[in-house]
Amino acid sequence: MSVTKSEVLRLQASEDIVRVRQAVRAWMVERGFSLVDQTKMVTAASELARNAVDHAGGGIVRMEALVDGGRSGIRLVFEDHGPGIPDMALAMQDGFSTVGGLGLGLGGAKRLANEFAIHSQPGEGTRVAVTRWR
């Protein structure tokens, strides 16, 4: 598997969330993903970007275009140096939110992607990677 294109976007303000949505949409259109796949990934990106901006004091997202054998994919890696997640199982549960949100961000992003990986260290930060294959 190889990464054929990579770009880093910063996530500091709510405008950045919109920028990430648009960038993800553009990348996926370019790579011929279906409309439903695009919408799912853009929505997942919106959720995860908002997590970084609102709950982690900002972060970055690394967008990667992947090629593996015959198939192409897109991976988004969200990284922040926020407070981290002390209880992962709880955080992944739908409806759980520490800040009055709907608490669908992590679980939702997982359902909307083909691959989901999360790593978090309380006090250090969180990294979430979501991937969609064509």
Added chain:
Amino acid sequence: MAEKKTSRIPEILVRHEKDVLEDWLREQMAATTLRKGLMPEAELRRQSDEFLTLFITGCRSGSLADITTSEWAPVRDFLAGTSRSRVTLGFSPSETASFVFSLKQPLFARLREELAKDAAALAEEMWAATVLLDKLGLHTTEVFQQGREEVIKRQQLELLELSTPVVKIWEGILVLPLIGTLDSARTQVVMENLLQNIVDTGSDIAIIDITGVPTVDTLVAQHLLKTVSAAKLMGAQCIISGIRPQIAQTMVHLGVAFGDVVTKASLFDALAFAFRQIGVVISKQQTRS
């Protein structure tokens, strides 16, 4: 760890490049005498020449044992390109692979010439060469396979669209009669299509009839339920009809929650329900005596 020795293959090939190319072309033409005209000789020559150049560079810069590294990317890409174009020209996968395999004979001949005095080195280089060319030949077959699979997938989608028409049975009522086995991928496409149809026709109700579907697994059932939910979100109603007793049993057994999804045993019942929902009454015309 074994001492990494530089292979003499690239240097030998460079020295005998012209002869190797001619011999190789002769081998290829001999193999394709049965299918003359698939590719003009000039084009074959051009492809062989280009491959040889890339191959020599690959041997020089990369390891002979591993063709997945970046040094072999130009060769892989070239082979992928020729493989794909040969698919469209009507070559069989073996014919495409033999483009690479037929290079062995000319290469071995030159190796024997140059390494006649060193049997051990000759054996080693011939082995390395044959393994390398085998891998490259197989690579063309893999690309060929992928190309075919893509064609099949595309044709399947087209067939799908033809075989699952959405019928506007009345103003505001759509019927989608599903026939045959449903797999996850097919169901998704069909369902997305149905939802778009609902928007395009401005229908209030869509009936998914699965009378013609012998079995439904959990994944397919989930797609159906998700479609019903999606339709509701959009402001339309989706009902499912034609659920056979066996399917009903399986669904209950699998714990699939139908919740408040309206389901009817027959398309007839579903239609009657739909008409009631949109406020349409069908009555018999009074016959005049």
Added chain:
Amino acid sequence: MDRIPILKLGDFLLVTIQVDMHDRLVMTLQDDLTARVVQDKATGVLIDISSLEMVDSFIGRMLGNIAAMTRVLGAEAVVVGMRPAVAITIVELGLSLHDVRTALNVDKGMEMLRTLVEAPAGEDGHERHEK
């Protein structure tokens, strides 16, 4: 600051969302709409999302809030024009929106509003403001 325009159509308010909204804009819309319902004594609100290519949990929550707030203010809200890809994604995301009325398009949405508004007062247990 940019705002989403709110049009008055008789006793109803019509909002057409056509931009990719950043979070502040979403919240401003929520506030503006609620204020206008009171100000214009509107009995119905139609939110047209047919141009929205994405609805995430934040926007979903806004729609739910608008529905709830307008109901408290004695009006009805209907969201129209949700795209299939958006609906499918919302289902997968797990966003409920069960308390938000929806219709396929503006015409059906208006029809729904008229039916709801003409219903006898107190039908769904809410007080109606006297006009």
